[in-house]
Amino acid sequence: MSRKQILEVKDLETSFFTDDGRIAAVDHISFSVEEGEILAIVGESGCGKSVTSLSIMGLVPSPPGKITNGEILLDGKNLATLTEKEMRQIRGRDVAMIFQEPMTSLNPLFTIGNQMTEAIRIHNKKWTKKQIKERAIEMLRLVGLPRAEELIKEYPHQLSGGMRQRVMIAMALVCDPKVLIADEPTTALDVTIQAQILKLMKDLNTRLQTAVLLITHDLGVVAETCERVVVMYAGQIVEQAPVQEIFENPQHPYTKGLIQSVPDMRYKKDALYSIPGNVPKPGSIQEGCRFAPRCEYAFERCSAENPALYSKSDVHTARCFLLDLEHEAVLHAEMGGQVDDERIAES
Structure with a gap:
């Protein structure tokens, strides 16, 4: 309802x-x-x-x-x-x-x-x-x-x-x-x-x-x-979804890093995970994806363009080029073409 x-x-x-x-x-x-x-x-x-x-x-x-x-x-x-x-x-x-x-x-x-x-x-x-x-x-x-x-x-x-x-x-x-x-x-x-x-x-x-x-x-x-x-x-929405979807299937690397940073009492670790670097200071944001300097998945496009919010589903969006590449791969497969494995691997 x-x-x-x-x-x-x-x-x-x-x-x-x-x-x-x-x-x-x-x-x-x-x-x-x-x-x-x-x-x-x-x-x-x-x-x-x-x-x-x-x-x-x-x-x-x-x-x-x-x-x-x-x-x-x-x-x-x-x-x-x-x-x-x-x-x-x-x-x-x-x-x-x-x-x-x-x-x-x-x-x-x-x-x-x-x-x-x-x-x-x-x-x-x-x-x-x-x-x-x-x-x-x-x-x-x-x-x-x-x-x-x-x-x-x-x-x-x-x-x-x-x-x-x-x-x-x-x-x-x-x-x-x-x-x-x-x-x-x-x-x-x-x-x-x-x-x-x-x-x-x-x-x-x-x-x-x-x-x-x-x-x-x-x-x-x-x-x-x-x-x-x-x-x-850094002032932008990078992901939006129902809470269960966020925890079970996070799409943005920043969201994944936040979830990894939560202590899990079920497992013994030598050190807690932390996202490298810091949130950029207001006024110092560079061109491209704002999270790119801290992102382990960043590739060339990330430093040149600021990604849009891509749809994972009707209720799940994320501001990451990885979703754009995923959509391209699905489109290629549906059209009977070859999936660009090299580009996806690069990401």
């Missing part, structure tokens, strides 16, 4: 204007999220994940940042064209975000109750103070926090890291948004609390049918939580 598409990002480009010129931190990316779906965006630090989320929220610092191309469609409304005043009516009500570090995201000068009720007051102007307070307490209970009536009177520093993260989730969900963006929501938490937070997000997603955009570099989290995966590298 098909679900309603809630969020669609089309050909999005977000640039930063610096003394060295314009730098595209997000370079013409496209993806969509459906109602009740959890979509992951994965990749190393510096690949454009967080800038993508800030673009959707209309929170790219300007100057120097600006959306320079594309559309961000939320139920058909293009958020990229809205003014800041119009975006304030959208943020919190229709699309909300859980930020990476709750201690820096929560204001230390205000109580949890003050910060919980702010969004409710903005988007529900006809509600009484009693209704607003009851809603805040209800959401704190929903995310599994005890003694919610006392908790709203306390300050962020009086709470543990796990409790602060739950407060952030409660704040994001307090107005029942259609889309929830979770930017590395478990980075600063210990393993036990991480598991609790992820289970909570999954339960709330199932119960409320909220579309979730999970930004992470942890493939273990992706495997347990998400339905589809978008892999980003």
Whole structure:
């Protein structure tokens, strides 16, 4: 049964204007999220994940940042064209975000109750103070926090890291948004609390049918939580597929490297695998495939052209010339010609 598409990002480009010129931190990316779906965006630090989320929220610092191309469609409304005043009516009500570090995201000068009720007051102007307070307490209970009536009177520093993260989730969900963006929501938490937070997000997603955009570099989290995966590298999408397909049949060498880098407790190894090199710095990207300098499969074409997104199937695409060669081989075989084994071997 098909679900309603809630969020669609089309050909999005977000640039930063610096003394060295314009730098595209997000370079013409496209993806969509459906109602009740959890979509992951994965990749190393510096690949454009967080800038993508800030673009959707209309929170790219300007100057120097600006959306320079594309559309961000939320139920058909293009958020990229809205003014800041119009975006304030959208943020919190229709699309909300859980930020990476709750201690820096929560204001230390205000109580949890003050910060919980702010969004409710903005988007529900006809509600009484009693209704607003009851809603805040209800959401704190929903995310599994005890003694919610006392908790709203306390300050962020009086709470543990796990409790602060739950407060952030409660704040994001307090107005029942259609889309929830979770930017590395478990980075600063210990393993036990991480598991609790992820289970909570999954339960709330199932119960409320909220579309979730999970930004992470942890493939273990992706495997347990998400339905589809978008892999980003140097500002571009390099692979996109259902989660099972990504893990069982990855097509891009970068995706393969990320999966190989995950520790496997079943096997004893002298050293963990790591992808050689680093993500290129913004503004230093050379012509050709952006991953080519780190890729063990790179051949001459990779340094001359930037590959398009090739289709492995209706639901699986990857930005790699290896798929183009594979398509050529199939086409040759179907036409009764000789498969160009030499070119494929070269790759």
